[in-house]
Amino acid sequence: MTEPSVTDTEIERLPFDVVVIGAGGSGLRAAIEARQAGKRTAIISKSLFGKAHTVMAEGGCAAAMGNVNPNDNWMVHFRDTMRGGKFLNNWRMAELHAKEAPDRVYELEAWGAVFDRTKEGKISQRNFGGHEYPRLAHVGDRTGLEMIRTLQQKVVAMQQQDAIDLGDPEAMIKVYAETTITRLIKDGERVAGAFGYVRQTGRFVVFDAPAVVLATGGIGKTFKVTSNSWEYTGDGHALALLAGAKLLNMEFVQFHPTHMVWPLSVRGLLVTESVRGDGGVLRNSQGERFMFNYVPDVFRDKYAETEEEADRWYSDPDHNRRPPELLPRDEVARANNAEVKAGRGSPHGGVFLDIASRLPAEEILRRLPSMYHQFKELADVDITKEPMEVGPAQHYVMGGVEVDPDTGESCVPGLFAAGEVSGGMHGSNRLGGNSLSDLLVFGRRAGLGAAEYVARIGAKRPTPSEGEIAAARAEALAPFERTVGENPYTVHSQVQETMFSLVGIIRTEAEIKQALAELAKLRERAAVVRAEGGPAYNPGWHLALDLRNIMLIAECVAQAALERRESRGGHTREDCPGMNPQWRKVNLMLSLDGDKVALTRQPMLPMRPDLLGLFERSELKKYYTEEELPPAGEEKV
Amino acid sequence: MGNKVKLRVWRGDAGKGDLVDYEVESNEGEVVLDVLHRLQATQAGDLAVRWNCKAGKCGSCSMEINGRPRLGCMTRMSLFEPDETITVTPMRTFPVIRDLVTDVSFNFEKARQIPSFTPDPSIGLGEFRMQQVDVQRSQEFRKCIECFLCQNVCHVIRDHEENMPAYAGPRFLMRIAELEMHPADTADRREIAQDDFGLGMCNITKCCTEVCPENIHITDNALIPLKERVVSRKYDPLVWLGDKITRRVHQDTQKVPGKSSGHGAARSDSRAKPGRGRHQR
C-alpha cells in the first residue's frame, strides 16, 4: 500500500454562492431552494448521496392536509406541536411549520414521491403520538427513505435540466459526497466558507461561499444507546459554536420509547411509533397495559381511561379518547423506564410491545413490512406471532442552533441552519412525524434565506481568512502527527457511556456534576488521540476529528441539564420533578468563550396574542404563570 | 460470552491488496459489521468500511461475505460455523478505494441519465389523484435502498467491465420500470431502456433478485415487465404494421445528455427534452 505523504496535500478551492452542509432532508430541501433562486449551490455530504439519516425515519411526515379527517387544520397541528413541546417551542417556528407543511408534502408528490393513498386517491395520513387527528403522510414504514430519494431525484432532475440548458449537469448544483467539514471559515464577523476533507482521498478542500447552511442533523453518537448513525456526531452544532453562533435548549434530548433491546448488537434500533399508531400496545411482564397508569395531569382529559374506550378509538376517534400508548414520546419513554426499574420489565430489560394480538398477520405485514423484516432477520422474532421487546434509546435532540424562524439565519451573518441542528421548533419534546415536516419547511426557508442573503450582499463578498484555513489544516492533521496518544475509539465509547448513564433519560444534579468532571478528563484525552495509517478513507482519523465535536456537545448538554432545575419534555430531573412555569419562560443559551462552554439564560418571547388565543385558558394555566395568561373570560377570540 | 472468530479481510487500495487474517471477538446476536467494527476499534483502526444506519435501511455497508454480495449489517454471525473463516471482500464490480470501500460513482452517473418523473404540468400542487392499486407497483421498487448489490452481482458488468457504458444495471432498469408504471408519469422510456440503458443485455438470470436485501422482485416485477413493454414498442410486428398504416410517430423520451464539451444545448433540443408527450396505444 502506498501512503501519500499527508503534508504535501494541497488545498483545493471551490467557489460557490451557497454551501449546504448535510445531504439529508433539510440539506437537500435547502439546496433545491437555493438553486431555484438561481444560486450556485454545493451539497456536502458526509456519506454517499442518498444515505443520510433521514432514511431512518419510518412513521411519516406530519402535515395538516385533512385528507383522512377533514377537521384537521394548521391550528390544530400548531396546538399539538406546542403541547408536545410543553410550550417551550419557538411559537413562530411552530406556526410556520404547521402552516407550510402541507404544501411541502404536496411538492414532494409533484417531484415523484409515491405516498400511500386514501380511497379518494389523496395522500393517506396515519395516527401518531400527540397528534389529534391522523396527520402523517407516509409510505408503509419507510417514509424517510421515500423523502430522501425524492429529494435526491429532484436534485438530479435539476441537474438534468442544467445539462440540457447549460451543457453541464453540475453547473449550478453539485454534490460532494463523502466530504466532511471540520471548520467554518470567516471573514471578520461574517461566514466566508468551509474547510474540510474528502474522505476518499483525505485531501483538503475549502468551499468559498458567502452563505453556509448547516443541515447536519443531530448528536446521537454522544450517547451509548442511540438510534442514530455514525454521522450524528453533532458536527453542525459544534461548527456553529466554533463560528460564534449560539445553541439553545441543549438539555432537551429525546429518548424515543421503543427500540429493540435484544440482541445487544441491535440495541437502539428504532421500532417505529406507527406500531402503536396502528394499534400496538405496551405491556409489562405481568401482561398489564401499564400506560393507563402514566397519563400525566396535563393530558388527563385527552386520553382514554379504560382499555375498552382506548380500543374503540381506533374505529371511532370522534367519540372516544386516544389510547395512552399514543402520549408524546417523553411520557412513554419515562413510563417504559419506570416499569423496568420497578422490576416488571421483559427478560432483556425492556417492555413488551404487542401488535400480534391486535391485528391480523397480513395486515401487520402490509402496514409494517420493515418492522417485520427487522425483527425476523435480526432477532428471530415474528412480530405477527409474538410481542417485541422494546426500550428507550436516544433518538433526537430538540436543542440546536438558535436561528431566525423565518430565514433560518443564526446570529453569525451568512450562517444558516435547518432541521435537527437548529433549535426551538420542538420546544422540550418533539412529536413523532414533526421532524420530516420540519426538515422540509425550514430546509426550504433556510435555502431561501441563504439565497436572499447572497443577493443582498451583492458584490460585497467575504474573503476566507487564510490564517483560519491554515489553522484548520493544522488541526485536521494533528492526529497524524502524534507519535503517542490514545485510540479514538476508546475515548469515544467512554464519552458515550458517561453521557448515557449520567445525563440520560433520568438525571440528577449529582450525576450531571459527575459527568461534567469525567468529561473534563475525557476532553484532555480526546485532544491527544492519534490516528494510524494514511489520510485516504481512514475511519480512525475521521473519528479522531469528530471527537472534538462530540466532546463539545456533550459538555453543552450536561451544562444545560445541570442548570435547568425542573422536569419538562426531554429533560427529566429526578431531584426536580414536575414542570415549573417560571422555567417555561427561559431558554438556556450556550456559546463558546475561548475554548470554554458558556451558559446564559434568555427570556422567551411572549406568544403572539392570536396564537395564544388558539388555546383554552384552562390549558394554558397548566404551563404559564398567572401573570402571563390572558385575563379570564377573554380567552376565546 | 464472547468467542473468537476468524476473519479474512481484503486490505488494500488501487486494486492492489491482500486477504489479511484476523481473530476478533464476537458476541451472541452480532452481525458481520459489528465484528468489523470491533476489528477497527481494537486491531485495525484505519480499516475502511462504509456504513451508516446499521439497520438495513441505508444500503451503505455492501460487501461480499464468503463470496456472496451482502449487507454487513444484515448478515448475522450465527449464519457461520463457529470455527469457520469468514472472508470479507469489497464489491467486485466497482473500483476499490480502500479495503472494503468501493467507488460506486458509476451508479450515480447512470441515475442522472434517466429522464426524471414527468407529470402533466397542468396538475397543480396537491391535485394529484392516484389510487393505491396504481401506485403499488412503483412503491415496491421505491423500497430500494441503493445498496447496489444488484449492480455488483449482475454478471453483465461484473464479468464484463466493458459493458458498463452501455448497461445501466438492474437498479436503474428498475428505476425506469418504476417511472413507466407511475400513474402520473407521461414520458415514454421504452425505447431508451433498450437502446441506451441496455435492457437487452439482461438475460434474466435473477441474481439481482437473489441478493436484494429488500426482497424486491426485481426480475419478475420490474425487468421482465419492462422487457414486455419494450417488446410492444420495438418488436411487435402488429404494432409495427399499425404504425406504418397509420403513420404514427412515436414520442420517445430521450436519454439525458451528460457533460458536453461545447456550448449549451448543442445536441439537438428535441432529443434532450424529457417528456414530450408519449406514444399512445
Next chain:
Amino acid sequence: MTQVTDAPARSRAQIAAKTLRKDQWWRQPAVNATFLGIAVIYLTWASLVNNHYYAAPLISPLYSPCLATTCTAHAGFSWIPWVAGLTPAILIIWGPMGFRFTCYYYRKAYYRAFWQSPGACAVREPHAKYTGETRFPLILQNAHRYFFYVAIIFNLILTADAVFAFRNAGGGWGHMSLGTIVLIVNAGLLWLYSLSCHACRHVTGGRLKHFSKHPLRYKAWTFVSRLNAQHMQLAWISLGFVCFTDLYIRLVSAGVFHNPQFF
C-alpha cells in the same frame, strides 16, 4: 451525482479466485442441466421415433394435432403430405418448444445450467464477451409473447384431446380410463404453466398504467401474478408430465401396459 475531486485512477480489487463462495453453488445448475438434458433427449427421441403415439382414444401431446398424412388412423387430420424425416411431431413441436425455449424461466435455467452465464451468482462466467439478448439469434427471445399465443392454441387442442379421451377404443362416448385422467392433468398443467407466464401477465394487465380504470383486468392480473410466482415449479412439473403422458401412451400403445378402464 456523487463526486470526488481528482480521485486517482482506480481499479477493482484484484482477487484471482473465480468465486469466493464456499457453498455448493454448482449444485443447482448441475441438477437443472441433468433434468433439462434428460427431458430434451427424451422428447427428441419421442418426436423422431414416429410410432406408438396413439392408443385409441389417447394421443400423445407430442403428436397432437397430428397433421401428417402418415398419421395413425383416427389420430389426426392428414392434411400435410409426408416429407422424409418430418414426423408428425416435428411438424408441430416448434410451437410448444418455442414457447418453452423463450420462456423467461427456462431462459434463466439454461443460461445458467448450459451456458454458465453465469453458472451461479457471483461466480465468474467463462466467456470473454457478452452481448446478452441484444443480437441475433437471442434477440428472438422477444417473440415469447407470440409463442404464448401459439401455446394457447395448443392448450385448446390438448384440452380437446382430453375430452375425446372420455370415449372407449371404439369411439363410444361416456367412458373413462386412467389415460383420461393423465390427459386431463396434462392439459391442466399446461394451462397453468401458460397462464402463469410473464407474457400472459403482461397482456392481461401488466401493460396498463392505471389498474383502477380496469377493475376486471386488474383482477385477472392479480390472479396471473399469483400463478406467476409459481412459474418455475409449473414449468418443471408440466414438462415432466408431458414426458410422462407421452410415455404412458407409448407403453399402452406398445402393449407393455394395459390402460385401466374405469367405466
